[in-house]
Amino acid sequence: MEDIVIDEDRFMSFCIKFKYLGSYFVPELNDTADITERISQARKLFGSMNQRVFSNKEIPIDIRRRLYQAIVVNIALWGSESWALKEADRSKLEAFHHGCLRRMCGLTMWDVAERRITNEHVRRMVANSPTMDSMMELRRCRWLSKLAVMKESRSPRRILGAWCSTPRPTGRPQQTIRHAYITTLRNLGFEEEKGQLKEWMAVARDRSAWGRKVEYKLDLPPGSFTNLRRH
Secondary structure (H helix, E strand, O other): OOOEOOOOOOOEEEOOEEEEEEEEEEOOOOOOHHHHHHHHHHHHHHHHHHHHHOOOOOOHHHHHHHHHHHHHHHHHHOOOHHHOOOOHHHHHHHHHHHHHOOOHHOOHHHHHHHOOOOHHHHHHHOOOOOOHHHHHHHHHHHHHHHHHHHHOHHHHHHHHOOOOOOOOOOOOOOOHHHHHHHHHHOOOOOOOOOOOOHHHHHHOOHHHHHHHHHHHOOOOOOOOOOOOOOO
């Protein structure tokens, strides 16, 4: 793209990627670039702490798991509440997560192939660590709980029900945060055909009941929803 000349001394330039409030924006208007950058930052952080902390057998595995989730996972999932994920993005995040867990257990890919160690078994070895998808869903459910009690005049609440009247282009629509929210609500048991998707906000306003529902549906330990230090 060429720069736009405003006058002799001023011009407006284009860029293919820019960072704003910790997230990356690209012309494709998807989150792949942001997720790739998040994984890169989290991987560097994990590598710098791996020998002394995450792979240190003198530290109990439950403590190492908590530190990993509080530091590395928090870096990797920063802003994930608003991600519109494609399946390829989810796979990259899970691959990074389980790669870190294997290193914490001292396992190589040769060990995994030779001993046929599954990802589920690796998570059990790391003090029953949840999947990356479960941790993302938990963060999104916390955000939905905040949206439910937010004043309707605030921008996040207004955007939740915003609609563009422009005719939709031919073909499958691009994945949006609206699709992600609907997927999360369906995972919690709200079905679109029964009209229950309209009822989630009333349920989410009761934080205790909402937290119990989230923990049950996502198969998380009691207290995970309110205890930020655990997940």
